Amino acid sequence: MDRRDFLKSILTLAAFAPVSRISTAVAAPAAQDSPGKVSRRRYKDTDLTIPMLGYGMMRLPRLNGEIDIETVRKQVAIAMKHGVNYFDTAYFYHGGESENCAGEVLSQYPRSSYMLADKMPVSRARSAADVERIFNEQLKKCKVDYFDFYLLHALNAGTWKKAQRLKVYEFLKKKKDEGKIRHLGFSFHDTPEVLQKIANAHPWDFAQIQLNYLDWTIYRSREQYEILTKLGIPVIVMEPLRGGALATLNPQAREVFTRNAPDASVASWAFRYVGSLPNVLCILSGMTMTEHLTDNIKTFTNFKPLSPAERSVITTALNAYQKSGIILCTSCKYCLPCPVGVNIPENFSIYNNFKINGNRQRFDRSYARLGKKQQASSCVSCGLCKKKCPQKIDIPAMLKKVAAAKS
Numbered sequence: 363m364d365r366r367d368f369l370k371s372i373l374t375l376a377a378f379a380p381v382s383r384i385s386t387a388v389a390a391p392a393a394q395d396s397p398g399k400v401s402r403r404r405y406k407d408t409d410l411t412i413p414m415l416g417y418g419m420m421r422l423p424r425l426n427g428e429i430d431i432e433t434v435r436k437q438v439a440i441a442m443k444h445g446v447n448y449f450d451t452a453y454f455y456h457g458g459e460s461e462n463c464a465g466e467v468l469s470q471y472p473r474s475s476y477m478l479a480d481k482m483p484v485s486r487a488r489s490a491a492d493v494e495r496i497f498n499e500q501l502k503k504c505k506v507d508y509f510d511f512y513l514l515h516a517l518n519a520g521t522w523k524k525a526q527r528l529k530v531y532e533f534l535k536k537k538k539d540e541g542k543i544r545h546l547g548f549s550f551h552d553t554p555e556v557l558q559k560i561a562n563a564h565p566w567d568f569a570q571i572q573l574n575y576l577d578w579t580i581y582r583s584r585e586q587y588e589i590l591t592k593l594g595i596p597v598i599v600m601e602p603l604r605g606g607a608l609a610t611l612n613p614q615a616r617e618v619f620t621r622n623a624p625d626a627s628v629a630s631w632a633f634r635y636v637g638s639l640p641n642v643l644c645i646l647s648g649m650t651m652t653e654h655l656t657d658n659i660k661t662f663t664n665f666k667p668l669s670p671a672e673r674s675v676i677t678t679a680l681n682a683y684q685k686s687g688i689i690l691c692t693s694c695k696y697c698l699p700c701p702v703g704v705n706i707p708e709n710f711s712i713y714n715n716f717k718i719n720g721n722r723q724r725f726d727r728s729y730a731r732l733g734k735k736q737q738a739s740s741c742v743s744c745g746l747c748k749k750k751c752p753q754k755i756d757i758p759a760m761l762k763k764v765a766a767a768k769s
């Protein structure tokens with residue numbers, strides 16, 4: 363995207379933002395496109411450029427219950443060839459194996475050819491010494507001596523309080539001064555009011571938020587984006603497809619998209635939506651299937667922001683999707699483990715499929731396959747999971763709905 367296209371995208375964005383004005387504090391200007399590579403954005407006024415598409419390592423391909431490392435190697439080779447050189451892992455992903463996988467696969471490339479983001483699991487750390495132990499362990503697992511981007515993971519009102527008590531920011535700032543972290547930020551799951559407090563507390567280099575066309579209003583992502591933009595904090599986007607839901611939708615919503623652009627994937631609309639926001643630096647996608655990666659590379663090569671007409675197509679599709687009655691779970695699994703063994707995201711996934719395809723027999727079969735212990739009907743409403751859900755889903759109530767749907 364050249365400068366003229368970029369400026370056009372900002373004007374287009376204004377048409378997309380009728381509720382309140384989007385700040386013009388643009389922190390992520392477009393960089394010059396290279397042929398065959400994904401578009402990049404400049405980090406503030408530096409020479410550093412970041413690919414608009416980042417390789418998320420939370421939902422890696424699996425084989426026989428383990429990370430399928432050979433497929434990851436192949437995907438990383440494709441990604442690197444197309445300029446997708448931003449990789450995002452975390453202590454919790456794949457039970458700690460995502461960091462090992464990042465280390466094993468990325469160490470085959472020159473360190474300066476890729477950017478690695480990792481995160482401090484604030485909820486897991488028990489003491490300041492624990493924070494230091496985890497950080498050192500992460501460097502070792504990832505086989506690096508510095509992180510390009512490092513985040514306090516999943517901040518909310520509770521974890522922020524804990525991070526302050528353990529002086530996590532102060533420790534990580536020291537690591538930044540020592541050159542072990544290049545950019546220091548945080549990922550976030552809570553209300554805009556909490557975000558404002560955290561964003562004001564330190565001179566953050568970036569922040570990672572959940573942003574997509576469904577959450578723009580229902581999760582108040584728009585307010586979050588505006589808070590960060592006004593403070594000049596570049597945004598990294600997680601959940602652009604809301605755990606994959608916006609790649610499939612329901613038949614009615616899908617039909618809206620395919621009628622308007624038969625050759626474009628449903629997912630590409632969601633990626634272009636977030637990419638059209640000028641303060642978005644990078645959009646993370648967990649590309650379990652290689653065809654997801656190649657489709658996303660296509661979307662972000664010579665990236666085209668949405669036109670006003672395309673934005674109204676999204677509004678129409680979104681209306682059709684919201685009528686389906688699905689549960690807005692992203693399958694992040696933060697609510698697990700449940701003390702009695704209920705497989706919360708799987709119950710919601712089965713229910714959502716039923717709401718989308720209306721096939722009751724398939725719902726009954728999938729629900730039975732879960733087994734008694736994992737089924738929604740085993741929930742004893744203890745409420746433990748509800749506190750951990752970043753989407754604020756009333757999990758016990760929704761599980762009752764799932765259990766009641768069984769014929």
Ligand code: SF4
Nearest residue numbers: 700741742744745747
């Ligand atoms: S409310 Fe239900 S699903 Fe949630 S933790 Fe308790 S028993 Fe498990």
Ligand code: SF4
Nearest residue numbers: 691692694695697751
């Ligand atoms: S219910 Fe909430 S915490 Fe659990 S998987 Fe879904 S979105 Fe994540």
